[in-house]
Amino acid sequence: MWVFILGDMLIFALFFVVFVYYRAHDVPLFSHSQSTLSQGFGAFNTFLMLTSSWFVALAIQAARSNLGKLSARLFALAFLCGFGFVVIKFFEYSEKIHAGITLTTNDFYMYYFVFTGIHLMHVLIGMGVLAFLWSTSRRGVFNEKNINVLESGASFWHLVDILWIVLFALLYLIK
Amino acid sequence: MNSLLRHKVTPVWLMLILATVISWEFGHGLGFGSHYGYATVAIVLIAFIKVRFVFLDFMELRTAPLPLRIVFEAWAVIVGSAILALYWSGT
Numbered sequence: 001m002w003v004f005i006l007g008d009m010l011i012f013a014l015f016f017v018v019f020v021y022y023r024a025h026d027v028p029l030f031s032h033s034q035s036t037l038s039q040g041f042g043a044f045n046t047f048l049m050l051t052s053s054w055f056v057a058l059a060i061q062a063a064r065s066n067l068g069k070l071s072a073r074l075f076a077l078a079f080l081c082g083f084g085f086v087v088i089k090f091f092e093y094s095e096k097i098h099a100g101i102t103l104t105t106n107d108f109y110m111y112y113f114v115f116t117g118i119h120l121m122h123v124l125i126g127m128g129v130l131a132f133l134w135s136t137s138r139r140g141v142f143n144e145k146n147i148n149v150l151e152s153g154a155s156f157w158h159l160v161d162i163l164w165i166v167l168f169a170l171l172y173l174i175k
Numbered sequence: 176m177n178s179l180l181r182h183k184v185t186p187v188w189l190m191l192i193l194a195t196v197i198s199w200e201f202g203h204g205l206g207f208g209s210h211y212g213y214a215t216v217a218i219v220l221i222a223f224i225k226v227r228f229v230f231l232d233f234m235e236l237r238t239a240p241l242p243l244r245i246v247f248e249a250w251a252v253i254v255g256s257a258i259l260a261l262y263w264s265g266t
Contacts, residue, residue, distance in 0.1 A: 002243060006250075013254045020258050024265020046195050054188035057233045061182050070179070151235075158233045162226050166254075169222035173202035174262065175211035 001152040005159050008122075012163050015118075019111050019170055026107065031175065033108035036101070041092040042172040045085050046164065052081030053161040056130070056154045059137065063150050068140025071150075075134040078157065082127045089120055112171055119163055126160045129153045187232045194221050215262055223255035 023030040059074035096102075096109075103113045133153045136146055198221040201207060207214035227248065231237040236244045 006246065009250055013250065013257075016254060017257050017261065020261040020265075024261055027265055043195070043199055047192065050188060050191045050195065053229060053233050054184060057184040057188075058179055058182065061179055061184070065179070067179075155234050158229055161233070162229050165225050165229070166222055169198065169218050170258070173198060173218045174215040175202065 001155060005155060008159060009162075012166070015111075015115050016166055016170060019115070022107055022111070029106060030108045033106060033112075034172065036099075037112070037172055038092050038095060039172055041088050042168055045088050046168045048081045048085045048088070049161045049164045052078040052085075053158050055081065056133075056157050059133070060150060060154050063137055063142055063147060066140075066142055068137050068142070072134050072138035075130055075137055079127055079130040079134065082123055082130060082157075085123055086120065086127075089116070089123075115167060116171070119160070119167060122160045122163065126157045129156055184232055187228055191225050191228060194225050197221065212263070216259060219255060219258055219262070223251050226251050 055074045055078035059071045059078065062068075062071035062074060093113075101109055103110050130153070133150055136150060198218045201214045201217045201221075204214075207217070230247045230251065231244075234247075236247055
């Protein structure tokens, strides 16, 4: 799992560097396009991502304390945060597309749609992982093997959180 | 549940939320006025400090074997530094 996570982090590192490199070549276009983003959606999604990661970290602690039902509930809450993230992203994309803004509008929006789209795929895969962790925990029988499985799945979800932290700063905040 | 909430991941989560609010304010003119470059440096630094806390306390790399922790911390330092260097090249 660590190798997979590191591989993904290297790919996103390239995305981040490419974005800032091309931004440096056309700051006015990137700044203007950024000002048309739905900042509130981005900020609320950051809150959802951080909170879901917190629930997952607590779920792991609950599993280690043999609290299966509590662990399962916390994974379910994390899943709901992930679902909220997807719903908000849907509204955000819809708003842009209705305003005539697409992947081909300009370089900023190409990076915006491609990077957030790839991240969204990670969120959807992560939600599948969280559903699996929920079903594992609710059985309430914990041993070294399935705790390791829970920890690996949790680490993937934290990766999804980390990638969003950087994407939010680069796409929505930097000036 | 109460004892679980007292685990250190809870103050870390609160700190991450607070850091997000602060970087949001920096992105909207707080503190740096029209000095966008300094605001951006602060936003990028805060983002990578947040990433480091997720690595150490949520992914539990604080207690992981040292080589693994070094690889993740190096990622944060190298990627954060590259972003700042490229950003300054365009200002």
